[in-house]
Amino acid sequence: MSKLTIGFIINGxxxxxxxxxxxxxxxxxxxxxxxxxxxEGCGKGECGACTVIMNGELVASCLILALQADGAVIxxxxxxxxxxxxxxxxxxxxxxxxxxxxxCTPGMILAAKKLLEENPYPTEEEIKRGISGNLCxxxxxxxxxxxxxxxxxxxxxxxxxxxxxxx
Amino acid sequence: MKKQGRGMATIMFGFGYGEGFPDHSIASVEIxxxxxxxxxxxxxxxxxxxxxxxxxxxxxxxxxxxxxIRIIPGDTHLTKSSGSTSATxxxxxxxxxxxxxxxxxxxxxxxxxxxEFRSNHxxxxxxxxxxxxxxxxxxxxxxxxxADKVKERGDSLKAEASFFPHTDKPDPKTGQGEKLYVxxxxxxxxxxxxxxxxxxxxxxxxxxxxxxxxxxxxxxNVEGQIEGGTVQGIGMALMEEQVIKEGITLNPNLTGYxxxxxxxxxxxxxxLVENEDSEGPFGAKGIGEPATIATTPAIANAIYDAIxxxxxxxxxxxEKILKALKEKRKxx
Numbered sequence: 001m002s003k004l005t006i007g008f009i010i011n012g013x014x015x016x017x018x019x020x021x022x023x024x025x026x027x028x029x030x031x032x033x034x035x036x037x038x039x040e041g042c043g044k045g046e047c048g049a050c051t052v053i054m055n056g057e058l059v060a061s062c063l064i065l066a067l068q069a070d071g072a073v074i075x076x077x078x079x080x081x082x083x084x085x086x087x088x089x090x091x092x093x094x095x096x097x098x099x100x101x102x103x104c105t106p107g108m109i110l111a112a113k114k115l116l117e118e119n120p121y122p123t124e125e126e127i128k129r130g131i132s133g134n135l136c137x138x139x140x141x142x143x144x145x146x147x148x149x150x151x152x153x154x155x156x157x158x159x160x161x162x163x164x165x166x167x
Numbered sequence: 168m169k170k171q172g173r174g175m176a177t178i179m180f181g182f183g184y185g186e187g188f189p190d191h192s193i194a195s196v197e198i199x200x201x202x203x204x205x206x207x208x209x210x211x212x213x214x215x216x217x218x219x220x221x222x223x224x225x226x227x228x229x230x231x232x233x234x235x236i237r238i239i240p241g242d243t244h245l246t247k248s249s250g251s252t253s254a255t256x257x258x259x260x261x262x263x264x265x266x267x268x269x270x271x272x273x274x275x276x277x278x279x280x281x282x283e284f285r286s287n288h289x290x291x292x293x294x295x296x297x298x299x300x301x302x303x304x305x306x307x308x309x310x311x312x313x314a315d316k317v318k319e320r321g322d323s324l325k326a327e328a329s330f331f332p333h334t335d336k337p338d339p340k341t342g343q344g345e346k347l348y349v350x351x352x353x354x355x356x357x358x359x360x361x362x363x364x365x366x367x368x369x370x371x372x373x374x375x376x377x378x379x380x381x382x383x384x385x386x387x388n389v390e391g392q393i394e395g396g397t398v399q400g401i402g403m404a405l406m407e408e409q410v411i412k413e414g415i416t417l418n419p420n421l422t423g424y425x426x427x428x429x430x431x432x433x434x435x436x437x438x439l440v441e442n443e444d445s446e447g448p449f450g451a452k453g454i455g456e457p458a459t460i461a462t463t464p465a466i467a468n469a470i471y472d473a474i475x476x477x478x479x480x481x482x483x484x485x486e487k488i489l490k491a492l493k494e495k496r497k498x499x
Contacts, residue, residue, distance in 0.1 A: 101214030140394030
């Protein structure tokens, strides 16, 4: 088995790591870096549970080879916030009841992060489209829309934007 | 052409194992050294929120903030059986077990405090984890201080309880019985759909739900269960079909077996009907499975209302709708 060395930045930290030509980015993140917030759902790029942000794009890490991450900048859910330091999107997910089993949540939050970066004032229709690549079996999605709306409101208020104050 | 229709369905759902099967949950509640109150339960929280519900119940009974409740969940070494997370039963069964255990603990707090304060129960008051005499609120003991004193007496502040209601086996001939389930949840849903008669695609516009859940211990979680169950019902009605040939599933993936995405979510209007059940914890009943049952027949009825054809086999796919419309035109 030939080993190859790659380098990338993940959650702001520079990593140089040995990997194989057939290691998936998902396994590199979970098994080698022990960042287990990223989940494996279908393993075929259909469900969005393994979503990470790579070079500014949402990707299914189960479909990316680790080698493709050489030189990349990656954000996983741990890079968004964890423990006592939650991102406003994570807080909104907790408060609105957008988390049930939680398996889709890391991917959902990264999709929401990307959506709000591109479109800070999304309509409900735009929110639906923005997370349509991430499946959730528990919530029926409504509370996730509510969470993203709440986070959008708070983020835009903070930035002095046109968002409404919290109800 | 796009045609709109409205359909309705009402269901009742007996929850718990029922029908005479032994069905119980055991829980214990104790004052911990760490300044916390510990609940032991094996009830599995798979996201439906039972651990949130029992935290609220224990905090309510023991008059403390929910933050000081700690739970040891599902450890075979440290907890006793709570039965399965299935049959829409955990809020009712483990909720009741935790409520009774909390009440048992509260009784013991009153009992030992009445010894410490040389006072009758009725002269004692409890607030935020402190117990004191009404006529002298300045001298008070926290639950944890009391627990230390109880320990000196060779006892401890803890209580275990189980909830083990009786149900009847149905008569094998008639299927009837006096009490086959501990209680029933009732749900009515009205669904608005839009059917595209050119493509056969059905869009679910609005879902109006009235659910008699007895008491919503956590209203947001109840809504979440209803919305999630409803969207699963939409999946069952319109898209989910496991294709099996000679024992092999031919579509074991999410591109061949479709489940609803965020784009399939309708507008929800939900009313919680709090018609308290006499046996439920604070009157609560289960909402897990009942949330999903009415949706599918309500959608089938709405499609009939929209285009005048009945589809009897799920899922109601665009192909089936187009075929039924074609036959309808032929028979005219």
